[in-house]
Amino acid sequence: MTDLELVLASGSPRRQELLSRLDVYPLVEPADIDETPAPGEQADAYVERLAREKAAASARPGRVVLAADTSVVLDGVILGKPTDPADAAAMLRSLANRRHDVMTGVAVAVTQADGTTMVHSAVETAAVEIGELSDERIGWYAASGEPDDKAGAYGLQGAAGIFADRVNGSVTNVIGLPLPLVDELFARHGLDLLAFRSAPPLDPVRAIAELALDHVTNPPRNDDRVVDWGSPEDLLADLAATIGTGFATEEPAAAAGDLVNAAERVIARSVHTNHPRFVNQNYAGADPLAVVGDWLGAALNTAHTTFEIAPVFMLMERALLDKMARLVGWDPDPKQPAGLLCAGGSIAGMHGLQLARAARDPASINRGHDGTPLRLLVSTSAHYSTAKLAAVMGFGRDAVEAIATTPDGAMDMDALDAALGDGPEVLAIVATAGTTVTGAFDPLDEIAARCSEHGIWMHVDGAFGCAALFSERQRWRCRGIDRADSVAWNLHKIGGVTQQCSVLLTKDASRLDPTFASGADYLFQADKLFGEYDTGDQNIHCGRRNDVLKTWLMWKGRGDAGMAHRVDHAVALADHVRARVTERDDLAPIVAGDFVTSTCLWVPPQMRPLNLGSLSAEEHAALHAIAPAAKARMQAEGSALIGYQPVHGINCFRLIFMNPEVSFNDADRMLDLIAEHSEAAWRLAQ
């Protein structure tokens, strides 16, 4: 360690690179001196004088200044840097089939506190032999750009290695800074060059970007942990070792190293949703192209509001919505976006229901809900967001009427007909394409017939299941969706986009403007250019985050076939699991699950084969308690993260396949883990 500050009086990136090999990172302060050779000055005297002058120019009390000057010398003549490719070619021609010298003058100046400066300097010379050089080779190298900033028009450390390779002397000298000589000059000052070693300068922005990229390009696999599970106290203590989670009354700026360490801890203690054994949620394994598309959107950081500030993205959103509307089976108007990207599936649903309200009663936009009882029909297996929306939209939760389902979880048409025949006016039927728990699809075509007959708005919550439309082999599940008035579809689920990309599509997109527009004149100015491309006023957001770029890039990169593969592979995995569950006598389904979802539970030996109706209340309770306990064991081990939830009153594991990186082996391994840990949990509870 030393208190002196090390300065490199040279802007050469090669000299910095040579020092960095030793973990030495000086302050770089290029010297600006007259480099004209003195009349009759010999090359070795010249490079040493320049090195000394450069060092002197940066000398200050408390500093060690390292300076160097390198020349290529042929027959005693100094070759400078080439002026252009032709000059480079001429220099190379003169060097071919010859030996020349490379000389580096090195000076090290140390300035004491009182201002006195001591300089030690020396010259290192090496011979370089260049072989035969064809005109073709000379032309290639001269045009490569490499010669441009290099004395003698070549760099030993680059492509010139194919012809300029034979050295007699110090290799680092030829590159521009003879490290052994630098070491020796430091020693003459009584200094150890290696005492100036330090950690590389840390740019937390680059370092955190690298960590993020590594997580995406080298995702965890196989026996890597899905999660390093901890209690809130564990996690708080872990982060406290770097910078602590909470904010003090006067929070100081964290050191760069602490910040990067904190980012590493965040990664380590987060759930690795890109691990093939994360099947816990209806998203997993975002496509790396979507991730970096998301990054580019964040780097460009604009609000998705007007053409003026998001010109490319307004056009991309139109293109994406157009494609999706066509997949639904509509024929969208090219002059109007076929919907919008929303901040999440619930907000997409809100737009659908508000379109429904405005379509039924345009005056309600200004007047408000007048208390007329209106019903929103959903199935008992539908997502809970409709009830939340009913509350916040002023319909009230009681307006939501839950229609019974078949045992598999699809809306029961007899129950729907009964509901339609009795009760207040129905504003909308919210049909589910892909239920959360079992992946069931409501019979959209039959629901559409009822809506058509009764003049009811049909909204499809296809947040999860509209992904079936990507695949020719799966799209039958959505038959009738083209008859819907509005559709919500989350591409951040099976679509493989990062959180979030929620899309609301509507068949008659001309309704968006009258339903939502406020016409703020400070933003949607009538007199500005291409304002007709603005979308900010067609929704309840103002600025939206850029969710389209990532989606567009991924879809373009994978093509329709890549999107279809995501779905087909996921269904194949779920089919495989359903088959295995049937084959195994230790596992059973309550409901097998549909589409990319499979559910099962482990059955204690004395309850096999499982017959729910024959269980005692105690057995029922014991069976219900197994999945939570088994899951906690898997979490603690980090071996897999698999969701569970009640199916007909019994906690079942639910494997939802999303991530194309999940293999059939992963699926089998997860069934084994369910069995092992369920059995262990059950034995402990006995």
Add this chain to the structure above:
Amino acid sequence: MTDLELVLASGSPRRQELLSRLDVYPLVEPADIDETPAPGEQADAYVERLAREKAAASARPGRVVLAADTSVVLDGVILGKPTDPADAAAMLRSLANRRHDVMTGVAVAVTQADGTTMVHSAVETAAVEIGELSDERIGWYAASGEPDDKAGAYGLQGAAGIFADRVNGSVTNVIGLPLPLVDELFARHGLDLLAFRSAPPLDPVRAIAELALDHVTNPPRNDDRVVDWGSPEDLLADLAATIGTGFATEEPAAAAGDLVNAAERVIARSVHTNHPRFVNQNYAGADPLAVVGDWLGAALNTAHTTFEIAPVFMLMERALLDKMARLVGWDPDPKQPAGLLCAGGSIAGMHGLQLARAARDPASINRGHDGTPLRLLVSTSAHYSTAKLAAVMGFGRDAVEAIATTPDGAMDMDALDAALGDGPEVLAIVATAGTTVTGAFDPLDEIAARCSEHGIWMHVDGAFGCAALFSERQRWRCRGIDRADSVAWNLHKIGGVTQQCSVLLTKDASRLDPTFASGADYLFQADKLFGEYDTGDQNIHCGRRNDVLKTWLMWKGRGDAGMAHRVDHAVALADHVRARVTERDDLAPIVAGDFVTSTCLWVPPQMRPLNLGSLSAEEHAALHAIAPAAKARMQAEGSALIGYQPVHGINCFRLIFMNPEVSFNDADRMLDLIAEHSEAAWRLAQ
């Protein structure tokens, strides 16, 4: 060009690096052969035999296989790779103060279509001289990790350059692959090594990540264009040169190079909101730490719903909300998040108004809005989102009553008192802290007094202006905010976070659960671990994007002082502009603007000094038309992006300062641009 496939039968990253200097990127296929020396085998014979055997192992029809083996030879004895640091130290000790040889055997095998293989091979030898090596140096280098995978325990191209630098012979031979010899062996086959050059293998994920990082770390400055403005047709044509914006009925997967080119075009044609001369919007210049924090959140890609899947982020959100609630002046309950992060300011406002509705009438959650007339009071200068929310929440737009403002844009208390004295019940007063157009602050303390007196919910829309709370010198603007019931605050505006980070804070956070919870049993299972930390049920979203990590990282990295600096610098810039506008006789304010906002317009010579009341209708119209025309000129030139909007009926430029990288020179330059382009536009219109 050649049809033969080039294979490198070696896993050595150094050999790949040497070839990449020539733009040669072979297929890498390490050979697995027995490397035991034959009894009595000389070193040169040994390395040549191994190279030939490796080449033969990978030979196939249509291939050129390049193989090599390098040995360090001291007194005729081959030194292998060290087994551990002690072994490395022993080898280095034996090499010190000596010359040794480095020998590389190289073999090139070419296999014809008929399977016949021809191999050419040779050995290159160089002498390396190592100097004096102290025990300390040996210890340092042996422990550095560098010797581990290297024959002779050192690498010429690394830190060993300080002692192992003096070479007589081919430098690339010492590194592991003598390029001139490789070139010669190819020539013996009648092949040109350089014919195997290609573009480096392109990983679009890494390439797009690099583009994004470069945009953040090398942001545009000064005379760089803020925007390369184009019409929709221009932009579509520009992208069509790569992969086209729209999606075909059967969209193919794009080639990697096209995808990266498209990303480059997207950057080029997007608005550069990180340019210091982008003052068009109430966000600009996101902090690079926030950008990479955003990236890390996207890489980890989880939904912000439950502790189970977002453990670290649930804790961070609590910490962030706690800090912000304390800045508002509250004393938050450590057991309950003080609000939530929402997808945008409008959605934050929606949560505030729903809390107000539920507080007044808890039964309305289930029953719905019963048609009772309720008013929402906002100022005429307030953000338009309240009207949008009133429509979608079932209050109706007519429920929103706009209270007049003072000329500066702050709510007029006399007008508020008049409104309170007459009309239906007021559900909430939405006070604005920082209006969109002029940056005015409603008198929060006085509004709080009215709310308290009348029992009205007080919501503060501080999306823009709550940033004043960061700074001791600016927080007076928000005096009284601690008396509010709910506050919306966007950190993606002056806070410098990327789109989006919208925060809803509420004084009594225990209201969140009864107002919003639905209790879905498949997600918020009662029997899971630490479910009390779940927040997904306390809002109208289900999954939310991770908006907290980026915010947390940035705030931790900059500290409170860094957040305060953002605001103080922005106010100083706006003060500077307001002073300059007053000094210049060609510019005038209609309303000067407050906080970080300054507004002005250019005044034609014959209208100076400006007196709006004395203008004719024609003059008024001409003046109003200047800003749009001047702005279009600046857009076309790309020199600046500055918003305009009507202030008291006349279009004025609005400079909102957000980005700490904006200098006073940038501000002056933008005023000059306004004057130049306004004058030019006005002259053209005459």
